[in-house]
Amino acid sequence: MIATNALQVRYGDTIAVHDLDLELAAGRIYGLLGRNGAGKTSLLSTLAGFRKPSAGTVTLDGRPVFETLESTSRICLIGDDGAVGDGTDRLRDILDMAATLRPGFDTGYAAHLMDRFALDRKKTLGALSRGQRSAFGVVAGLASRAALTMFDEAHLGMDAPTRQLFADELLADYGAHPRTFLLSTHLIEEQSPLFEQVLILHEGRLLWRGDVDDLRSRGIAVTGPASVVDDFVYGLTVLAERALGPTKQVTLYGDLDDEHRKLAARYGLELGPVALQDLFIHLTGGVP
Numbered sequence: 001m002i003a004t005n006a007l008q009v010r011y012g013d014t015i016a017v018h019d020l021d022l023e024l025a026a027g028r029i030y031g032l033l034g035r036n037g038a039g040k041t042s043l044l045s046t047l048a049g050f051r052k053p054s055a056g057t058v059t060l061d062g063r064p065v066f067e068t069l070e071s072t073s074r075i076c077l078i079g080d081d082g083a084v085g086d087g088t089d090r091l092r093d094i095l096d097m098a099a100t101l102r103p104g105f106d107t108g109y110a111a112h113l114m115d116r117f118a119l120d121r122k123k124t125l126g127a128l129s130r131g132q133r134s135a136f137g138v139v140a141g142l143a144s145r146a147a148l149t150m151f152d153e154a155h156l157g158m159d160a161p162t163r164q165l166f167a168d169e170l171l172a173d174y175g176a177h178p179r180t181f182l183l184s185t186h187l188i189e190e191q192s193p194l195f196e197q198v199l200i201l202h203e204g205r206l207l208w209r210g211d212v213d214d215l216r217s218r219g220i221a222v223t224g225p226a227s228v229v230d231d232f233v234y235g236l237t238v239l240a241e242r243a244l245g246p247t248k249q250v251t252l253y254g255d256l257d258d259e260h261r262k263l264a265a266r267y268g269l270e271l272g273p274v275a276l277q278d279l280f281i282h283l284t285g286g287v288p
């Protein structure tokens with residue numbers, strides 16, 4: 001439904017997004033990962049029609065997005081500053097405005113979310129804390145019921161219970177009203193259960209795309225006595241190591257051959273899934 005063709009986003013000499021061909025299907029939840037400066041915000045704002053492509057195209061169901069109200073009214077992007085209005089605007093006025101501008105906006109659902117996130121409709125945007133501003137962004141984004149709803153680090157400043165509430169509300173409403181979500185995040189481990197597919201953007205290019213389980217299956221964690229683990233992983237690609245007293249866990253890249261699996265069983269080593277974060281760090285060039 002949303003598609004880019006040879007999309008380029010450029011700021012002077014800086015190319016933030018390079019020749020990107022991307023298609024996102026309707027009715028799925030996508031996670032957008034990438035290191036600082038990878039081009040996530042540039043991509044999201046161009047998909048939303050906030051920014052004109054420097055080259056290439058962005059289309060929603062075959063129609064251009066930029067300066068096309070028919071498309072942009074079906075797309076909602078909540079930016080990482082959580083700002084969805086002027087600082088002096090009251091939350092209720094911002095929601096009223098959103099309801100008049102967005103055909104699918106659900107006022108009753110917005111009221112429900114305001115209660116769930118304990119937000120006071122009479123307050124101004126400028127009077128909210130950082131986490132409350134993000135929560136209000138989530139209210140506006142979810143209640144928009146836009147065909148394509150994008151959150152750029154929606155959880156910034158939110159405490160853990162509020163992030164959990166965000167995930168719960170998103171999944172519940174997605175179940176009741178299927179649509180496409182694209183969520184950028186740096187909280188890879190915590191947010192990944194939400195994603196049906198993950199996109200990793202690196203230096204403006206799509207580095208990896210696939211199911212979370214596929215990504216996870218690109219590595220394996222080996223746990224056991226430190227000296228045995230060290231011998232076992234010799235010659236293999238080690239992504240990360242963690243020692244817990246005499247026990248060690250090593251994250252390996254790639255799958256193990258039968259011989260290594262038999263050896264692991266013989267030495268009583270435990271084989272398990274890897275932390276996505278370790279894989280992400282490896283795929284995007286390691287720790288600087």
Ligand SMILES: Nc1ncnc2c1ncn2[C@@H]1O[C@H](COP(=O)(O)OP(=O)(O)OP(=O)(O)O)[C@@H](O)[C@H]1O
Nearest residue numbers: 011014015016034035036037038039040041042043
């Ligand atoms: N307004 C701008 N003017 C000039 N360069 C910009 C501008 N906005 C972004 N860039 C550059 O474009 C590149 C991509 O930035 P972008 O904000 O899209 O990355 P990001 O993946 O969202 O990063 P982060 O995770 O840090 O938020 C960076 O090199 C950045 O310096």
